Amino acid sequence: xxxxxxxxxxxxxxxxxxxxxxxxxxxxxxxxxxxxxxxxxxxxxxxxxxxxxxxxxxxxxxxxxxxxxxxxxxxxxxxxxxxxxxxxxxxxxxxxxxxxxxxxxxxxxxxxxxxxxxxxxxxxxxxxxxxxxxxxxxxxxxxxxxx
Numbered sequence: 001x002x003x004x005x006x007x008x009x010x011x012x013x014x015x016x017x018x019x020x021x022x023x024x025x026x027x028x029x030x031x032x033x034x035x036x037x038x039x040x041x042x043x044x045x046x047x048x049x050x051x052x053x054x055x056x057x058x059x060x061x062x063x064x065x066x067x068x069x070x071x072x073x074x075x076x077x078x079x080x081x082x083x084x085x086x087x088x089x090x091x092x093x094x095x096x097x098x099x100x101x102x103x104x105x106x107x108x109x110x111x112x113x114x115x116x117x118x119x120x121x122x123x124x125x126x127x128x129x130x131x132x133x134x135x136x137x138x139x140x141x142x143x144x145x146x147x
Contacts, residue, residue, distance in 0.1 A: 002060040003070065008041075009034050011074035016081055034077075035059075041076035045069075047128055049135045072127055079120045086113045 012034070025033065035056075042052045050069060053062045065073075089110045 001064040002055075002058075002062055003065040005035070005038060005054075005059040005061075008038060008070050008073045008077070011071060012037070012077040012081075015074060015078045018081075037077040037080040038073065040080045041073045044076045044079075045072055045128075047132050048072075068127075068131060072124070072131065075120065075124050075127065079117070079124060082113060082117045082120060086110070086117060089113060 042054070045052065048069060050063050050065060054060065055062060093110065
C-alpha cells in the first residue's frame, strides 16, 4: 500500500498556521513548495527504517508509512518552512540595513523565527532519537526470538 503526499501535507499545513501561504501563492506554487519541502524532508529523514522511495507522478510514497514516519516528515517540512522564512528575513534585513529593518519589522520577528527554528530542531532531534531507539529495540526483540 502507498502513502499519498497529501497525508503529510495536511499535517504540515496544520502546523504552520500561516494564512499568507494560502493567500499569496497560486495553487501551482503551493504544490511546488510543498513538494520541495517534502523532498528535503525525505533527505533529512536519514534514519528511516522504511524505504522512502516515492512516485512524483502519482504523488505518493511507494510504501505505507506509519503515523510516526508521516509526522516526522511533516516536522522536517516545518523546519524547512521556518528556515526559508528566516532566510527571507535575513535578506530583507541586509537590503534595508539594521536601522530601517528595526523600523519596518514587526517586533522581534527574526528572533521569534530563530527560537521557533531551535524548538522545531530539538523536537525533531528527540523524535529521531526515539524513533531509532524504538526500532532498535524491535530488532533486538525479533532477533532474540530467533526470527
